Amino acid sequence: MSSPKPNPVRDTLGGADAKNLQIQLPMDDTLGQTIVGRLLQQCSQTHKFWETQPVAQLKDIKDTSLPEGPIEPPTLVSKVKQEPYNLPGQFEWTTCDLNSDDVCSEVYSFFKENYSELAFKAEYSVEFLRWALCPPGYYQSWHVGVRVKTSKKLVAFIGGAPGRIRVRDEVIKMAKINFLCVHKKLRSKGLAPVMIKEVTRRVHLQNIWQAAYTSRDILSTPVSTCQYWGRMLNPKKLRDVGLTLFTERMSMSMTIKFFNLPDAPITPGFREMERRDVPAVTELFRNYLCQFGVAADFDENDVKHWLLPRENVIYSYLVVSPETHEVTDFCSFYAFPVLIPGNRKYTTVKYAYSYYNIATVTLFP
Ligand SMILES: CC(C)(COP(=O)(O)OP(=O)(O)OC[C@H]1O[C@@H](n2cnc3c(N)ncnc32)[C@H](O)[C@@H]1OP(=O)(O)O)[C@@H](O)C(=O)NCCC(=O)NCCS
Incomplete structure (x- = not known):
């Protein structure tokens, strides 16, 4: 798959949050025949990790005989693995207490340094992180970090927040997983799958068996995708900082007039x-x-x-x-x-x- 040309506006818009909402549910006709076509076209590569997980698989897209319902039925909480997954020797798990100003600032700084490779980086404030990750009934145990044992430096994070999602007539408790981030120097070493498995284990320990994931890339079969459109409020500033939402056909005065409120x-x-x-x-x-x-x-x-x-x-x-x-x-x-x-x-x-x-x-x- 060829990478699209970098575009600071599109990339920063898309970098922050959901593009493909992945819920562990089998797809059916109403859940996106149009997406299916795009998926088959776009997703020729294999996913070593996600192919082992209980999510709708690309090979099953056209299989209409699959029953609707959980891919894996819930098991007893007592059967859930009690110990955390193993990490490479130099690292240890940490549960991040986002009520603590110190910890929240540490997570904020970690994201600031590592969340985006782009020149224009989203800055998730402490207040924003608390809003996104600490809704009513949230579980602190779902705010999972990895530290270096010796220095205690935070080098990876994955966050989950509980939500009730209605699927047709059934309201299902789910984990909404977000803010997966691995330190720039530790990428492509298989840490992300361990983080995902660990947060899944912690979700299961709360007797919750479904999750919604958002990601920039297409991994397994999305339940929903979204398209970002940009709308300028202050064209002059955006031009001055180099955000390229401008067309050559419009002068600055035309642009200001066009977007005026x-x-x-x-x-x-x-x-x-x-x-x-x-x-x-x-x-x-x-x-x-x-x-x-x-x-x-x-x-x-x-x-x-x-x-x-x-x-x-x-x-x-x-x-x-x-x-x-x-x-x-x-x-x-x-x-x-x-x-x-x-x-x-x-x-x-x-x-x-x-x-x-x-x-x-x-x-x-
Ligand atoms: C996303 C990120 C954590 C992946 O880390 P990594 O070290 O490159 O990944 P690893 O090599 O350990 O593991 C790769 C596996 O994780 C999966 N993965 C990557 N990002 C994912 C995501 N957002 N959600 C779910 N799975 C994801 C990959 O698909 C791959 O599995 P596959 O082989 O089945 O496709 C890392 O690139 C990062 O921190 N990026 C900046 C923050 C970011 O963009 N987060 C995602 C926001 S949507």
């Missing part, structure tokens, strides 16, 4: 979400998400955690109908800075990623 929102009743909105937003979400075959099962606690605004992390807005006073529409994004190397004027650019958006009344103008 009104000084204030034009939708009547549009405002930032507040704590008092949690019940109405939860209801809006539940009504909206029930149309999908696979979706998060949000209750009020989830809505409080994932959607109540937190500066530099998550931003949520809604529309309250001036007539009925009901919450009719909702939009949100999460955000983090991306570091700009070697620029005299700017050190960071803020990236915002569209998150949940629900419109029942307001139409895009």
